[in-house]
Amino acid sequence: MIAAISYSLLQEYWWAIISLLGALLVFLMFVQGGQSLLYTIGKTELQRTMLVNTLGRKWEFTFTTLVTFGGAFFASFPLFYATSFGGAYWVWIAILFSFIIQAVSYEYRTKPANFLGTKVYEAFLFTNGLLGTILIGIAVGTFFNGAQFSLNEYNQVTWQTGARGLEAALNVHNVSLGLAVFFLTRVLALLYFNNSIDDEEISVRTKKHLLINTIPFLIFFLFFVVVLLLKNGFGYNPDTMEVTLEKYKYLHNLIEMPAVLILFLLGTLLVLFGIFNDLFRNPGKGIWFSGIGTVLVVLSLFFIAGYNNTCYYPSAFDLQSSLNIRNSSSSEFTLTVMSWVSLLVPFVIAYIWYAWKSINNKKIDKDEMDSASHKY
């Protein structure tokens, strides 16, 4: 079955897997968004403990998705891994630092003799929530705005700036995506709190901040999308592999791939409907609509970045060094092997869903925090 698939289709299939993992990662970063809201929503120690515990039961999914996203990118498009990670050194190091301090903070926060004290671990969680989301957004922004690198005939990268990737933070379009991701993850976190915590005070505060965070999210998201659709894009000729700048490339990609356009519009509507639902209708269910919507929107953004003869990691320094799914992928043999392994994904999703449902069948409340045999 898989052995009969052509090399180009395998490359497209793996870009779809990478896109899906990226989309799931953005959705699961509601954990990071929630971490940035600990002191905004939790006004007492008990309330913060409830917030940390509801997020803490999910942090490993986000972490694992990030690791798998990295591993899958390495395996399927190793030239991106070598180029971006080895080139944009400081951006990736900053992202990594924000995740190291997150991983231990849940487990160590309230443990006696934890060396740094509860407040420091909470500051770590906030830092991860702030930096992790914004920097990942900025890094993904370079998929559309390019980065300062060149490759030689042996595919070795030379980065052209001393800032080593930090220069991406000077691009307003990249920053708008970073901020849109930051506020989106906060919105998703607030919807998740509504869904998983049974506490009147938290519920009232959540509703208020849902509106407060939705407004900047919409402003930054709309700005990012409008600029994206009006800007020049990085296309390539599939026969000669020559890279050229094309006017309205990403707008054309949406029009030329109507299924992606539908995904994008449907996703946007679902995100908005989820927020509307929790603000004005039936609080608690919005996370499902907005969560699915987030996955669809991010998926469609990855699709217009990589499909339709588009360079997903353009070089703003040397157009011909730009990476696309054809020139940066693993060999046909490796993609075939991994495609067999990818058949496990539905099984993995099924057991995650089952396990998640089993331990989330009841909302977290104050009583559970008193009686839990293990809590963060």
Place this chain on the structure above:
Amino acid sequence: MFEAIDLSLVNWSRAQFALTAMYHWLFVPLTLGTTFIIAIMETIYVKTGKPEWKKMTKFWMTLFGINFAIGVATGLILEFEFGTNWSNYSWFVGDIFGAPLAIEGIMAFFMESTFIAVMFFGWNKVSKKFHLASSWLVAIGANLSALWILVANAWMQSPVGTTFNPETARNEMTSFWEVLFSPVAINKFLHTITSGFVLSAVFVIGVSAWFLLKKRHIVMARKSILVAAIFGIVSSLALIGTGDGSAKQVAKVQPMKLAAMEGLYNGYEGVDLIAVGAFKSTSEESNDAMKDFLFKIEIPNFLSFLAFGNWDAFVPGVNDLINGNPEKGIMSVHEKIDRGKIAIEKLTAYKEAKKNGDEVLSSSLVNELTSENFQEDYFRYLGYGHVNDTNFLIPNIPLVFYSFHVMVMLGFLFLLVFVLALWWVLRNKLDSKKWFLLIAIFTIPLAYLATELGWVVAEFGRQPWVIQDLMPTTTAVSQISAVSVQITFVLFAVIFTTLLIAEVGIMIKQIKIGPKDEGGTKS
């Protein structure tokens, strides 16, 4: 092809990776083994229904949780450091190395992270059997993740199932099964996880010994020692067996590493095994100064037997491997360097021809470069083409020698501790053996030392290769400034050390608190 880069950058990049790997490996072995010990204890609880087994399970689970989080954090850094600090390497081998990493994520990490949530938070939310299954799945998931990363590491030690593609200037996988089931990978995986099991058993016995000395939680301590001692004995026997298998593979595919492990400079037939030994001089930097031993206790012909299953087999020494030994069919490194340089010259000529649009020449060269003979006779030695000084090909022999011998001696010490612990706990005499209980406690840091030394042998022993014979570390690094890596090295060192202090502090405090009675809170 690859420009050799600033040595300072190479050394700092190696130091940063080693720092991350060694911190990571402080936490992972305990995860590998305690998950199984916890699952065994919970199985007994489910079978017998006795609450003390549940209490015991929860106690060790708490310690496991503290250790697990920091292992996850350091593991993330390791994965991404392949890209940030070793970008030439990432491209050169991404086609092979990336696949196990991706499979690790899909198959193992999700299993581990999903069921760990059930394990910690599902006690009152799922059935006993589902909870037990979750505990076993966490243990299986943790060890499966070890499988895939060790398959990747084994490929770097013995690059099989691959061919060099001149078009893309990288190695590409030709047989997944050869990569997965290479004898080096199988032995490495089994040897590494069983070393984790042994460390975990030492940990459980050591902590339980402290409870016995303090006369607290005596029943729990005795039962924990019983489980851990049996688990430790079985694991130790497997560790010895896989260690033997690993050494045989080293003899076959990395003879220089074996020579360094045994401090063997001149090979001969029927080589003795040095059981204990010390070099005469460690003050000189040159490896030549290390030829003489201050003292050594040898087992006659045993190295030949262990390495090749033949008491009279020839085992090559450092000098045989550098200068060659035609009588024994060993090629000199000078010959390998010449072949590596030819491979690089041909590849450069091919790239030039392509750049100049010379289709006839490029077509003829690509045919030659991709032929089986050229791959086997020249590309196989590609990495040697970057070597100018043959001393560069000799690892740090004293470091590898002492690390190997201390590791082996400690391994047998742990087996002795397990046997004595089991013997006395079964005879109800363990509580009175205060001296032994003290030894058991102080064995814990020795287990960490042994497991770290194992990696020192594996990784320093293969220097200068990041991929055996194909790529030296000097050509694998990212082209960043050494200062950048120095800064991140310091940052990582500070943060890892801070988190380690926190981890040890929390762990000691939780041990002092001891297991909680059911219904109590634990925060």
